[in-house]
Amino acid sequence: MSTRSAESRSNSPDASVEKRASKKRKVLSCYACRNRKMKCDRVYPVCSRCQKTGRAEQCTYDPRLLEELPASGEGHLEGGIGLNNFPQPDSGLGPTPNSNIAPDALTWKLRIQERRLGLLERQIARMDNTRGDVNAPSSIVNNLDDHEDDPKIKECFMFRGKSFKTQFYGSTSPMTLIGQFPELQIFTRAAMSIDSSMGRIRGDFKAFRTRRKALLKEKGPKFQGTDAEILPMLPTRSVMDHHVALYLKTFETSYRILHEPTFWKEYHAFWEAPQGELTPIHFVVILLLILAATKCLTPEQDTVFIGDSSIGREAASNIIDACDAWLKRQPRKHLTLAFFQQNCLSLVAKRVNCVKMKQDWINSGDLIRMAMAAGMHRDPSLLAGKRISEFETEMRKRLWGTIAELELASSIDCGLQSSLCGLYFDVPPPANVPDEIFHTESPQAPVGRPLDHFTASSYLVHSHRSLSLRVHLMQLLNNPSTNLQYSDVLHYDAQITSILSSFPTWSSPESVVSGALLNLQLRQFLLILHRPYAILAATNSRFAYSFTACANAASSIIGSHDLLIQRNIFALNHIRNDIFRAAMTTAMVAYNNSSFPELSDPPLNGTAPITEPPAPKSNPAEWGTTTKPSIPPGVQLNIPQMPSNNLMMKCLVTTSMELIERCVAIFEHKVMSLGTGYMEFWILCSALSLMPASSPFNPAMYNYSNDLRSRNQKAIDGITRLCFRVLAMQKDPEDNFASSLRSTISTASPPDGHSSFTNVVVPQGATPRGPGPESSIMGVPGVHGIPGAGGLATALASGGKIMAPGQGAWDDLQDMQVDMSGWTFPDFWAFDMGGDS
Known part of the structure; x- marks a missing residue:
């Protein structure tokens, strides 16, 4: 009996299989390239060789390899199992047991697989349609044009410098948004050509910072530790x-x-x-x-x-x-x-x-x-x-x-x-x-x-739940090979929204910073994901939701900062760049979804690029008299108008303009607290000035040149007002920087003879007076009615003092790792070049 049992075991199918089984070596190349003995670049789901030769449907890989190798970006297979053992955002807080692939990375790999299957189905459907097969599966026909209208999203990055003195900033950096907004670049260059005082103010800041750097270099290291x-x-x-x-x-x-x-x-x-x-x-x-x-x-x-x-x-x-x-040490x-x-x-x-x-x-x-x-x-x-x-x-x-x-x-x-x-x-x-x-x-x-x-550790506990998703999004968004489609954007939007809704609402006053930080670090990804599609909302109604999503995310971000500032908490405004990101994203989306009617006075089209602002003229009355700003050849600066035929776009653009105004006010708190970030503030003032006018557009009464000049002057007034406040608060009013800036502002009256300083208030105890020989500027006695910023600067020189309505915090572009001196519009960017090394 035992002999029969042994025989039966030895003759069993399982035993024979076990004897003959041998471990096959994994095939790294795709089967198509391997069969043809060609070199394969191992790009997943379709290698480049199969893609070029039209054999994408034949490009398949060893299934065992796909199970062990995570997909990076669009599908480049990488060796090793290196992804985080993160918890899923909607699961518990502990790590995923017995898992070597992050749940979000695994989800992305599955989406790539689904996309590849959809590609094969579309190819089969085309073949069937060519043969006149009317009985093609409905699922194939329905998926035929799923992503045909998805725009090709270009990589958003900033690469500046030359030789080895270069700096790189990827897609998630808020500074790369400036390069994606060429109309704003043209607008700022036009402003600097209209009023040469901007070039002189820039020179004052740059000269002061150059002297400071030289002095620090002469002294050597300040501390030995x-x-x-x-x-x-x-x-x-x-x-x-x-x-x-x-x-x-x-x-x-x-x-x-x-x-x-x-x-x-x-x-x-x-x-x-x-x-x-x-x-x-x-x-x-x-x-x-x-x-x-x-x-x-x-x-x-x-x-x-x-x-x-x-x-x-x-x-x-x-x-x-x-x-x-x-x-x-x-x-x-x-x-x-x-x-x-x-x-x-x-x-x-x-x-x-x-x-x-x-x-x-x-x-x-x-x-x-x-x-x-x-x-x-x-x-x-x-x-x-x-x-x-x-x-x-x-x-x-x-x-x-x-x-x-x-x-x-x-x-x-x-x-x-x-x-x-x-x-x-x-x-x-x-x-x-x-x-x-x-x-x-x-x-x-x-x-x-x-x-x-709520406890002091609640932020880290809840932030851990979304860490997997945020790291995964970072990896995708900063990878130029990633091909995110609109369905992917909606997928991640749903995930982020689900996590945000799962956060508890704490009533403790100590929880305000934690709650705001949890909100901000996820909302910023909504702005990054939706921006490329939101700018197309007016021309493709499919992307209208992205415009709404950007407006909602920006509103929530600004609301969080507003709440903190109302409670005199400025830390997150200092330490983060949410306000600049929200303002630039909102301005870009609002501009691209505005109307651009045909004008009898067409936008200017320059014949030569700008290199430097006009040299200061000997007669101050001649400053700012340029009638046609220079614009790079082949580029037109269209002034946006409020949408008139699309109620939804009109409401969203109006809301966006209100949000940008709030961003400028919040960022001004940051600048006046730190004394840095002048260039970003200039950018925000320019972006706000470029937005559509709230009044109805009348083609018969519209003059393009006058409108552009008015908008340029509004942006210049914003930054000049800020520089004046800095001048008013100097510890040593007679230092080189203060004297130079005071001289620049006092002789730089706007062409129209007036300037608006809405944020400058009358000092305590001073009373504004009406026009007349005994009138004064801002209630400072003995100073007569001198218009514009020049009059305010003269008031300061005479001993007057102007207080700001509120102080806050700032940031600075050179402190945000960007030196813009190598850009094609150096006038504008050189304004805030100096700073810490």
Whole structure:
């Protein structure tokens, strides 16, 4: 019986198969190229050779290879399993078990497969139609023209410089939007040719910054990074108390860097230590970086400027330089909790003050690599035994989540791939608990609160849920080989909207920053995804939803910042570029969906490109008398008019103009707090001036040249008003910068003899007077009625002072890593060239 059983087993089909089975080598090339013994570039779903020879339907790959290799971009197969083990956005918070491919990457691969099947079905349908087959499957016929009207979206990027002195900015960077809006470029060049004062103001800023750079270069490095340089920079305890409280209220409710009970224990011990006791320098560095991060966040009305930069930003920059020099001297062999806290605080301080932003992506990348080298990207439970405490486990989770968010935000703003793309990490999110629940001696892990209960760690907990999607979108949007179709945009729109609707609504006042940040970091992707299609809404009704989606996303972004500013919270306006992105996207979409009626006075078509603005004329009365701005040959500047035959477009364009106005006001807060970002403000003023007029268009009464001049002057008035406010708040009114700028503004009256300064208010106690010999400007006695910006500058020179209605925060293009001197319209871009290196 046993013999028969053995025989039956040996003769069984399974046994014979098992004996003969051998592991086949995977075929990397497609089968078509392999059979023809041709070289295959292994592009998925169809290699280029099969595509060129018309054999796309024969291009197939080894199924085992497709199961193991993730698709990158449009389908280039890459070796290795390197994608993150992220949780799905709508699932739990833990990593996906037994999965080597991120859910979003897997979904994208399935969509590529579906697209390939659709391509094959369309080819079969065409073959059947050619043969006169009227019985073709209905699914094939329905899919025949699914994507025939999808426009070809070009890569959006900025590549400037020459030789090896180049900089690259990818699709997700807000600065690349400027290059996608050629009409705005032409408009700004026309404005600078109309009024030569813009060129002189530009020269004042550039000359001041050139002198400042030369002076700093002569002096050499300001700090050597010694302990003796650090200690004298610490202010008194009363000053430090205010800044620490502001920091904890603003940043520690979202990014988690410190453990508050432990920090307060060290803080009190530091100030109460007896004289002569050894000073913990590492803790002093943390205090100084907190001071730098909050230096420009107070809603003070009397902001003072040193040249073009606010005195708070200058002080913060000095502190950051000293702390960075100290950090460079510290050994990295044995890393500590304080080391990662110091580096995180340094990144936050630089961003909130817009200092050294050209190196931000590099610095955040270095920090995340140091964290990876320390194993912070892996689950702390892998450290078996007593090598890590529960307190350290929780702090590692918090710090990794903070570092990942900071690095991802920097990558989006620069348009460069994040280090998280292709990285496997399985560290779980931190527990949703307040800091008081655990301490350095906690014997067990803290038990998390419900997700709808707000704690200081709630932001990291909920942000972890969308991390997979955001990293995936970053990888797709900054990959030039990605062929996103409109169905993909709607797919990701639905995912983002679903995640946003799943966030709880907290009633705690401390949750306002966390809630706004969760909203902003997802809404920005809606603007990026929908913009290419929203600009086509007027000509293709299929994309009308994208215009609505852009307007809704911009409105939500602006509303979040408005709410924060109303509560005197300026941190997110400083540290992020949402306002500039929202304004530029909205302006571009509104312009392209406006009407452009035929005119008897046609738009100007120049015969030679602009290189420099007109040289200053000897007689100030002659300035700004140019009647026809130069425009590059072959390019027409069409002035948009309000849509008249499409009610939906008219409503959306009107709403967009209101949103841009709010963006200009919010960005002005940023500039007047930091003293940087003048070029972006000039761009926003120009974009607002280019928008359609609210009044009905009358072709019989319309004059193109007059309309263009009026719009140009409106944009110039906006930036001139801002420069005047900076001049009014100089710490030293007699320095070279102030004297030069005052001279420029005082002789630069507009051609029509007046200028609007709606944001300049009368000083307290001053009363505006009517016209007459005893009249005064802005209520400053003894100054007679001099029109325009020149009159305001003369009032200042006579001792008058003008206060702004509100102070806030700014940003700067050179601090946003862009030096525009190599562009084809250098007049405009050279305006804000200087800044930190």
